[in-house]
Amino acid sequence: MNQLERHADPRAVMRAVIENARSRTWTALPGIIESFDASAMTCVVQPAIQGQVRDKAGSLSSVNLPLLLDCPVQFTAGGGCTLTFPVKAGDECLVVFASRCIDSWWQSGGIQPQAELRMHDRSDGFALLGFRSQPRVIGAVSTSAVQIRSDDGQAYIEINPQSHAIGASTPGPITLTAPTVTINGDVTVNGKVTTTGDVKAGAISLQTHKHTGVTTGSGTSGGPTP
Template sequence: MPVQLNSQTGSSEQVDETLRRKTSASVRVSTPGIIQSFDAENCTATVQPAISGWGQDSAGNLVSKDLPLLQDCPVIFPRGGGVSITFPLSEGDECLIMFADRGIDFWHQSGGINKAVDDRMHDLSDAFVIPGPTSNPRALKGVSTNSIQIRTDSGAQFIELTQSGSVNITAPIITLNGDVQVNGAVTSTGDMKAGSISVQSHTHTGVQPGNSSTGKPE
């Protein structure tokens, strides 16, 4: 006589749980990763998933296995309306890898709305990279609680917009390329120069010694 399924695999609850676990194991959503290289021209990265997967050894035993390197993964920088925020990526930087619901090949190549290449879903081949998420040893220190900052990891240099509305820049040198227009007063605690002429130490020719002052600038 035929053997009941639950007598082979256990109760219906055990069967459901086994199916659920197998289904969950086949669906990839996101995982931490480590940048191996960055292609700044194409804005893609090669990344190593930082959490191992599972596989079977030659004896059929379940063992931990490193996932393969993921190649040509599009990198997500904040972007929209014709402007972007970018930053350099280096080998060893941590990130978050996200896996698309469907194959992204045609979309990545041409943009627009495309049909899926095949029926693959949540596949290692369809990964996006979001830089930023870090492990505790590499977490940012001294994050401001009252301003938005663009900063170095050390926090020594930064540009910030505070809740009060002021903008502060701290850096060893600030270079502006282009004309500068200031609608308001300019106050300096140090010297200012126009060309080679110092505001604090420049002199005027053709002035006789005495107590009189020069006239107003013309």
């Protein structure tokens, strides 16, 4: 006989009903990326918290929850700009479950009716990147500047909000692709400069300028002319 039936405790029955409803309400779970679809901006996620099942003998055992499919991936974005990341299998995330069905919105955007009347369901998860378990923390997080960095910290771009200094460091090459790069300020280069084009100081070209007043022997030439 069920213990609740034996005691006939209405408060215990109500608590059981509430706990049962809560167990079916999904809010958020940490997860591990199984695969990422860059074209659709969705991912498949393995929940990182196991569920429990009870066998016929009443014993509980832990099992992996089913994979979460087609979770929209959140990238920081706004105003026509987006900060993207090369999401890889094994990355950790937090999956947040919408309180209502997101199928119609996800497919068509805008304001849509509910395709189904499900609530807090595992089918309606959004993957938020960047949450980490302790074994995967990156360490050496700057406490003085905002950074875009590699996890190993060897490459980064940073802005210091106090000094307003902008810094960058990398063991690899830096490539700029633009029709024009403008720098308003002095430039110091600790190393060689190699260019396939011309270099000008004012109107004087490094490739085509000529010197005036040239003398032979131990004399010196005059200044360059355009």
